[in-house]
Amino acid sequence: MSSLPTSPPAAKRQRLEDSSVAGAAPSSPSTFTQQVNGHTNGDSSAPAVTSAPTLPVASSSAVVQPDSSDDEEEEEQIKHEEEDDGTHRDMYLDTISRQNLDFDFERLCSKSLSNINVYACLVCGKYFQGRGRGSWAYRHAVGENHRVWLNLSTEKFYVLPEGYLVSDPSLNDIINVLNPRYTTKDLIKLSKNQQSSSYTLNNQIYRPGYIGINNIKKNDYLNVVLQLLLHIPPIRNFFLDPNTPELKEDKKPTELVLRLSTLTKRLWNSKLFKSQISPHEFLQEVNKRSQGKFKMTEQGDPVEFLSWLINTLHRDLGGTKKSNSSIIYKTFQGKVQIQTQQVIIHKEYSRPVFDIGRDMQTISSPFLFLALDLPATPLFTDVNEKKIIPQVPLSTILAKFDGKTTQEFGPTLKRHHLTMLPPYLILHIKRFTKNNFVSERNPTIVNFPLKGVDVSEYVDPKPTDPMHTQYDLLSNVTLDTTKASTETSGTGPGITAKKKKANDSSEENALTWKIHVRAGQHNASNNNTVRKQDDDQDVKENQGEKWIELQDLRVENVTPEIVFLGETVIQVWERRDLSNA
Numbered sequence: 001m002s003s004l005p006t007s008p009p010a011a012k013r014q015r016l017e018d019s020s021v022a023g024a025a026p027s028s029p030s031t032f033t034q035q036v037n038g039h040t041n042g043d044s045s046a047p048a049v050t051s052a053p054t055l056p057v058a059s060s061s062a063v064v065q066p067d068s069s070d071d072e073e074e075e076e077q078i079k080h081e082e083e084d085d086g087t088h089r090d091m092y093l094d095t096i097s098r099q100n101l102d103f104d105f106e107r108l109c110s111k112s113l114s115n116i117n118v119y120a121c122l123v124c125g126k127y128f129q130g131r132g133r134g135s136w137a138y139r140h141a142v143g144e145n146h147r148v149w150l151n152l153s154t155e156k157f158y159v160l161p162e163g164y165l166v167s168d169p170s171l172n173d174i175i176n177v178l179n180p181r182y183t184t185k186d187l188i189k190l191s192k193n194q195q196s197s198s199y200t201l202n203n204q205i206y207r208p209g210y211i212g213i214n215n216i217k218k219n220d221y222l223n224v225v226l227q228l229l230l231h232i233p234p235i236r237n238f239f240l241d242p243n244t245p246e247l248k249e250d251k252k253p254t255e256l257v258l259r260l261s262t263l264t265k266r267l268w269n270s271k272l273f274k275s276q277i278s279p280h281e282f283l284q285e286v287n288k289r290s291q292g293k294f295k296m297t298e299q300g301d302p303v304e305f306l307s308w309l310i311n312t313l314h315r316d317l318g319g320t321k322k323s324n325s326s327i328i329y330k331t332f333q334g335k336v337q338i339q340t341q342q343v344i345i346h347k348e349y350s351r352p353v354f355d356i357g358r359d360m361q362t363i364s365s366p367f368l369f370l371a372l373d374l375p376a377t378p379l380f381t382d383v384n385e386k387k388i389i390p391q392v393p394l395s396t397i398l399a400k401f402d403g404k405t406t407q408e409f410g411p412t413l414k415r416h417h418l419t420m421l422p423p424y425l426i427l428h429i430k431r432f433t434k435n436n437f438v439s440e441r442n443p444t445i446v447n448f449p450l451k452g453v454d455v456s457e458y459v460d461p462k463p464t465d466p467m468h469t470q471y472d473l474l475s476n477v478t479l480d481t482t483k484a485s486t487e488t489s490g491t492g493p494g495i496t497a498k499k500k501k502a503n504d505s506s507e508e509n510a511l512t513w514k515i516h517v518r519a520g521q522h523n524a525s526n527n528n529t530v531r532k533q534d535d536d537q538d539v540k541e542n543q544g545e546k547w548i549e550l551q552d553l554r555v556e557n558v559t560p561e562i563v564f565l566g567e568t569v570i571q572v573w574e575r576r577d578l579s580n581a
C-alpha cells in the first residue's frame with residue numbers, strides 16, 4: 001500500500017491506551033490459542049480444516065477459484081465465538097495499526113490479484129486472499145506475525161493463523177472507515193449544514209465532505225469532477241441514503257455505481273482516520289468502463305469526463321429518454337428550443353439575419369449542461385506591450401439563449417431559447433479549440449456574481465415563481481495557470497500554431513485543475529436573519545457561506561473574491577428555491 005504511515009505503527013487512539021501488550025504478544029500461536037480459545041485449526045471436527053484449500057496461484061488473472069472452504073469454516077467459528085463472546089478482549093487487538101488502514105484501494109489480494117475472499121491485514125494494511133491454512137493471508141500472518149484480519153466483504157474480524165473470529169466494540173471505528181453508514185438523521189443534518197467538525201487519528205480537525213482527494217498521478221482533472229458532483233446535494237444524498245432503491249442489492253447496481261457510492265460515503269465520512277481519501281478504486285472502474293479513455297496517468301479534459309460520467313450513471317441507474325427517469329435527469333436536465341434557418345444574404349444587411357417570414361425548423365432539445373462560447377480574444381496590449389487579458393460578463397455569453405441572438409453554423413443560422421430550467425444548471429465555458437491537432441486556449445476571464453444570477457431573459461415560458469429563475473453559484477472549476485507559460489496562452493493572430501506546438505509539451509505539463517466549492521448556504525439577503533444568527537455563534541459558524549478551494553490533497557478556505565479570478569471552465573449553479581429549502 002503506497003499511502004503513507006506517518007506515525008509509528010504502534011500509534012493508537014486514546015481509547016486503546018490501556019495496551020502495553022502490543023510488544024509482548026506471544027510469539028507462539030499455538031500456545032496462545034490453547035490458553036485463550038481452547039481451539040486451534042486442528043482440534044475441531046470442522047471438515048473445512050482438514051480439506052485445506054489449495055494454494056492460490058499468483059497470476060495476473062483477477063479470477064481465481066473461490067475459496068469455498070472458508071464459508072463452511074466460518075459457521076463453525078461463529079459457534080465458538082458465541083460461547084466466548086464478552087468473556088475477554090483479545091490481546092492481539094492491540095497490535096492493530098490504524099495509521100496503516102484506509103481501504104481506498106481495489107479489493108484485490110496483493111499476491112493472487114483475486115477479488116474473492118479478500119482480507120485486510122490490520123497491522124500493515126495489505127490485502128491477502130483466504131484465511132485457511134496455506135492461503136496468502138495465513139502465510140502472511142505466520143511470516144510477519146501480523147495477527148488481526150478483517151474480511152472486506154463480511155466485515156468480520158479474525159485472528160490468524162488460528163482462524164478464530166473476534167468481535168469487540170473497539171473495532172467499530174474500523175468498520176466506520178471501511179463502510180461508513182448514514183442514517184436519515186445524518187442526511188438531514190448534512191442538508192441543513194449542521195454537521196460538526198471531525199478529528200482524525202492525529203487529532204487534526206476537518207470538515208466532513210471538504211477533504212482532499214489523492215492525486216495518484218495525473219488525475220486532478222478527474223478529482224475536480226468528483227468534488228463537483230459529490231457536492232451537489234441531491235446527488236450526494238442519493239449515494240449516501242441507505243434507502244435509495246437503485247442501490248439496493250436486488251437492483252444489481254453496476255460496479256461503477258457501487259464504487260461511486262462508496263467514494264461518496266467516504267468523502268462525507270465524519271469518522272475518517274485521515275482527512276483525505278483516494279479515488280483509486282473508483283477510477284480503476286472508470287478506466288475500465290470508458291475503455292481507457294479516462295486514465296489516472298494522463299491529463300485529460302474534465303468536461304469530457306463529466307459528460308461521460310453523468311451519461312453513464314444515467315444509463316446504469318436505469319434512466320431512459322424520459323425526463324426525471326434518473327437522479328441525473330432529475331437534477332440536471334433542462335430543455336432548450338433551437339430554431340434553424342438557411343442562410344440567405346440580404347443586400348441591405350452585411351451579415352445574415354433571421355427572417356421570421358421564412359421557413360424555419362424548430363426543435364426542443366433536452367440538455368444536461370449548457371456550452372457557452374467566449375468571444376475571440378482581441379490582441380490588446382498595454383503600454384509595456386504586455387498582453388491584456390480580456391474580460392467578459394457572464395450575461396454576455398449567456399445571451400446566446402435570449403432567443404434573438406443568432407449564431408452561424410455553416411450554411412445555417414441558429415437561435416436558442418431555454419424552455420425548461422434544471423434544479424442544478426451546469427455551464428461549460430468553452431476555452432479550448434482544436435485546430436490541426438493543436439489545442440488553443442482562450443484566457444478570457446468571465447465575470448459573474450456569486451449569487452442571484454437571473455436567467456428569466458433566456459427562458460420562455462417564464463416560470464411563475466421568480467425564485468425559479470434565480471441561481472446561486474455552488475461550485476466553480478478553474479484551470480490553474482500559475483505555472484503555465486503566459487506566452488503561449490490565448491488564440492488570435494501572432495500566436496501561431498507552430499509557436500504553440502513548440503511549447504505545447506511544457507505547457508501541457510503545467511496545466512492543472514482546481515475547484516471552488518461553496519460550503520453552507522448563501523447568507524439570506526434579509527438582515528434580520530443575519531442578526532439572529534449573530535446571537536448564536538454556532539449557528540452562524542455552521543450556516544454562513546464559506547468558499548473552499550480544493551486541489552487534490554490541498555484544502556483551503558478562501559475569500560469569495562478568489563473565486564472570480566481564475567479561468568473558469570465548469571460551473572454549477574443551484575436554483576434559488578432549492579438553496580433555501
Ligand SMILES: [Zn+2]
Nearest residue numbers: 121123124146
Ligand atoms: Zn501485515
